[in-house]
Amino acid sequence: MPKKRASSAEHAEPSVKLSSRGAARLQARHPWVYRSDIIEANDIPPGAIVRILDQRGKFLGTALYSSSSQIAIRMISHGSIADLPALVAERIRAAITYRTELVENTDSYRIVFSEADFLPGLIVDRYNDVVTLQILTQAMDAASVREAILQTLKEEMQPAGIVERVDPRIRDLEQLPPLPSRLLWGEKSSTVFKMNGEKMNGDETAGIRFHCDGLEGQKTGAFLDQRENYAAAAQYAHGEALDAFCYQGGFALHLAAKCSSVTGVDSSRLALEMAEKNATLNAREIEWIEGNAFDLLREYAAANRRYDTIVLDPPAFAKTKRDLEKALGGYKELNLRAMKMLRPGGILVTCSCSFHVSGADFLEVMADAARDVHRSFRVVEKRGAAKDHPMLLNVPETNYLKCLILIVSD
Ligand code: SAH
Secondary structure (H helix, E strand, O other): OHHHHHHHHHOOOOEEEEOHHHHHHHHOOOOEEEHHHEEEEOOOOOOOEEEEEOOOOOEEEEEEEOOOOOEEEEEEEOOOOOOHHHHHHHHHHHHHHHHHHHOOOEOEEEEEEHHHHOOOOEEEEEEOOEEEEEEOOOHHHOHHHHHHHHHHHHHHHOOOEEEEOOOHHHHHHOOOOOOOOEEEEEOOOEEEEEEOOOOEOOEOOOOEEEEEEOOOOOOOOOOHHHHHHHHHHHHHOOOEEEEEOOOOOHHHHHHHOOOOEEEEEEOOHHHHHHHHHHHHHOOOOOEEEEOOHHHHHHHHHHOOOOEEEEEEOOOOOOOOHHHHHHHHHHHHHHHHHHHHHEEEEEEEEEEEOOOOOOHHHHHHHHHHHHHHOOOOEEEEEEEOOOOOOOOOOOOHHHOOOEEEEEEEOO
């Protein structure tokens, strides 16, 4: 009897049996299994830690369970785990070490990027002395896990403030009680941060500075995934520049160091107000236009406007696979107009952050657009997200950002 009790305590977690398709996904090192690939799961509480078994009952590892998401299973270990909060703390420390080794010339970067750091449902960013976090899954929302996250970030980062940013839509989808975005710890929720300080085209520069309000803005504040692309774009930028979908001026401010004039366009007035504050902070003059970039590019192209440098960084057009055709059409239209407007020797920096649009799709769209405007382009750089947004080889979803730098060569 005692023996039996000991073994059931050892396997206190509930177990989930997967179809052969589900098991094959895990064996291919993808951490997600969809609900449709679960063949047995009895009374599993939301956010539970579960043992994963294949059809024959063979143990495949440990996962976090969601009772509401279509992605019911997110693997956390290929073995057993004794203590989830301790494992989360250990993985956060490993994620910090990874950045310490790879990230340079910035006081701001993503510290934890969910699956790419083996912490599904947790995103943490550092903006100088302010740390922001987002919790996206039931399991990460558990009080003991939250406590471990907070403690580890306090100890390892020693920030002046830790802010939780809440996406109400995601909490709703995960059937988690609503929460406001708020300061979790410390005193500071806004700050000034800096990036691309030392090396920009070999020149020593002070870097570009930005305001960050941890409680405002889209995503987690700034688009840190573009950090290395800003520096790359600045390397080729010259003459008159247009930054379409400029948000708070990430590209525009970097271009301003190299260009005779810069215009930034965005449909969000709030984003442009912050962009103007950022321009002042860097003692730059940039023209900001509030409007629809599609309409503006159409008008400018029709009026034969010319630029030497154009950046296109639209929001994700393809949120699902079904939107793909329409999204490709959208990318083509934008890029075609920009390609038309470039002066000889001009630079096009063009981005897509839709995961469903592959690197190959994006290149094909660009080739199509170039054919339609009868111009030749050299691809000088094929880039992705900055190194603090790691890409996992077997998880295509982590390879979402594409950034091409092209030079008109006709
Ligand atoms: N390049 C920016 C990030 C762009 S995110 C950076 O590096 O920080 C996409 C931006 O497109 C958002 O700021 C959003 O407000 C804006 N946007 C969305 N639809 C738009 C439209 N039709 N016209 C202009 N801007 C738009």
